[in-house]
Amino acid sequence: MSKVLVIGCGGVASVAIHKCCQVSDVFTELCIASRTKSKCDALAEKLAPTTKTKITTAQVDADDVNQLIALIKSYQPDLVMNIALPYQDLTIMDACLACGVNYMDTANYEPENTDDPAWRAIYEKRCKEAGFSAYFDYSWQWAYKKKFEDAGLTALLGCGFDPGVTQAYCAYAAKHEFDTIDTIDILDCNGGDHGYAFATNFNPEINLREVSAPGSYMENGRWVEIPAMSIKREYDFDQVGKKDMYLLHHEEIESLGKNFPDVKRIRFFMTFGQSYLDHMRCLEDVGMLSTTPINYNGQEIVPIQFLKALLPDPASLGPRTKGKTNIGCIFTGTKDGQPKTYYIYNVCDHQACYREVGSQAISYTTGVPAMCGALMMLTGQWTKPGVYTVEEFNPDPFLDALDKYGLPRSENRAPALVD
Ligand code: NDP
Numbered sequence: 001m002s003k004v005l006v007i008g009c010g011g012v013a014s015v016a017i018h019k020c021c022q023v024s025d026v027f028t029e030l031c032i033a034s035r036t037k038s039k040c041d042a043l044a045e046k047l048a049p050t051t052k053t054k055i056t057t058a059q060v061d062a063d064d065v066n067q068l069i070a071l072i073k074s075y076q077p078d079l080v081m082n083i084a085l086p087y088q089d090l091t092i093m094d095a096c097l098a099c100g101v102n103y104m105d106t107a108n109y110e111p112e113n114t115d116d117p118a119w120r121a122i123y124e125k126r127c128k129e130a131g132f133s134a135y136f137d138y139s140w141q142w143a144y145k146k147k148f149e150d151a152g153l154t155a156l157l158g159c160g161f162d163p164g165v166t167q168a169y170c171a172y173a174a175k176h177e178f179d180t181i182d183t184i185d186i187l188d189c190n191g192g193d194h195g196y197a198f199a200t201n202f203n204p205e206i207n208l209r210e211v212s213a214p215g216s217y218m219e220n221g222r223w224v225e226i227p228a229m230s231i232k233r234e235y236d237f238d239q240v241g242k243k244d245m246y247l248l249h250h251e252e253i254e255s256l257g258k259n260f261p262d263v264k265r266i267r268f269f270m271t272f273g274q275s276y277l278d279h280m281r282c283l284e285d286v287g288m289l290s291t292t293p294i295n296y297n298g299q300e301i302v303p304i305q306f307l308k309a310l311l312p313d314p315a316s317l318g319p320r321t322k323g324k325t326n327i328g329c330i331f332t333g334t335k336d337g338q339p340k341t342y343y344i345y346n347v348c349d350h351q352a353c354y355r356e357v358g359s360q361a362i363s364y365t366t367g368v369p370a371m372c373g374a375l376m377m378l379t380g381q382w383t384k385p386g387v388y389t390v391e392e393f394n395p396d397p398f399l400d401a402l403d404k405y406g407l408p409r410s411e412n413r414a415p416a417l418v419d
Helices: 011-020 037-050 065-075 086-099 117-130 145-151 165-177 204-212 251-259 274-285 303-310 314-320 350-357 361-378 395-405
Strands: 002-007 027-034 054-059 079-082 102-105 154-157 180-190 215-219 222-226 232-237 241-247 265-271 294-296 299-301 324-335 338-349 386-389 410-412
Touching: 002 011, 002 065, 002 361, 011 027, 011 037, 011 314, 011 350, 011 361, 027 037, 027 065, 037 054, 054 065, 065 086, 079 086, 079 361, 086 102, 086 145, 102 361, 145 386, 154 361, 165 180, 165 251, 165 324, 165 338, 165 395, 180 232, 180 241, 180 251, 204 274, 204 303, 215 241, 215 251, 232 265, 251 265, 251 386, 299 303, 314 350, 314 361, 324 361, 338 350, 338 361, 350 361, 361 395
Parallel strands: 002 027, 002 079, 027 054, 079 102, 102 154, 154 386, 180 265
Antiparallel strands: 180 324, 215 222, 215 265, 232 241, 241 265, 294 299, 324 338, 338 410
16 A cells, blocks of 8 residues: 655656556555646546556656655655656655655666756766766765665665666576676667667667767776777577677666676677667767757757657657567676576567557566566565665565566576677
């Protein structure tokens, strides 16, 4: 029996809300609050006849802590699920602390305005000290650890698929499959085709920033940074086939490096088609990925935001997308003194997701873990005061919930390795 406030009503939130409504005995009451209330109302209206969960809606600007506090005080939720954008992570954490409510999200903080001099100074210091230059990192949210501990509240960070399930796979491998883990390769393959020459599968601004940043991986506890898209491999994915994949910086490498300090190398690869890469390079070359505002005919325009307005809404890709995703982790290490390899992954079918919840698999593979993470928190299985990432909790009930609610695991004990 619990009351949950979901902030955001985009592609991922919509799936998470659908799934919460399938578990009405835990998610008894849900408030969907976002910037555009009409989207919340439309989803509430669609779901109401199908669920026992009591759904209400609200308008909120999650950049404004006072608005958030007023909403949380009036609704009195047990948990706030932040499924808006990473830009709002800190304001929502502040509001949760002010109101004494547990918090979770699906992506770590990054600022909307990367030209802000105050943020830039901290960022440049971090680039030098830590050795990677992505705009996002965990330091901002880890800085809340003591505040959440003192308040007796839990904050769960990055509970989507990657980050999220990939870290639960690591915790599972460490708990059940290995005595020592030497290497972790996280492989994110989207074998789906939406028929557009260029579109992003989730929020274009967040997606393009991530993909156009330099790649990096962790080796012997240190970051190694490489030019964007400069390490390419081919891999033959179960139920998808051969795909080109590229080494990217990804946020879970940072937390895994901290929580599994003995692992010698942690890398992340994502598949991209040639058309996507060609378009992205061209857009970058002409300045369309810039977050710096320009003045056009007397109006201020942020190029990447303008691009977002031109591109297909990720939520609209659902009916067009065919094919499967395959996301998982390959481990090498030892068990009982013997060398061992292990691959744990999930395969998800875009069209099956669309039939079930009206979204493609990228939103589905993020929204289902968000619901399952909330389920862990609300049922008391993942609660401890402080700020944590997924690998810091018991992976077993979470993976069982994923098996049950639409993202079952597959395993391979003799996988092809990535060189
Ligand atoms: P969308 O752009 O589809 O949705 C974002 C939602 O947040 C929209 O409903 C938007 O409202 C709302 N929003 C934005 N700004 C505000 C604000 N200031 N106040 C209130 N609401 C706001 O994004 P996605 O659903 O694709 O992504 C959601 C999150 O999931 C992101 O943080 C993304 O990084 C993360 N993600 C995580 C993955 C993982 O595996 N861990 C994978 C994919 C995404 P409006 O309708 O008005 O625009």
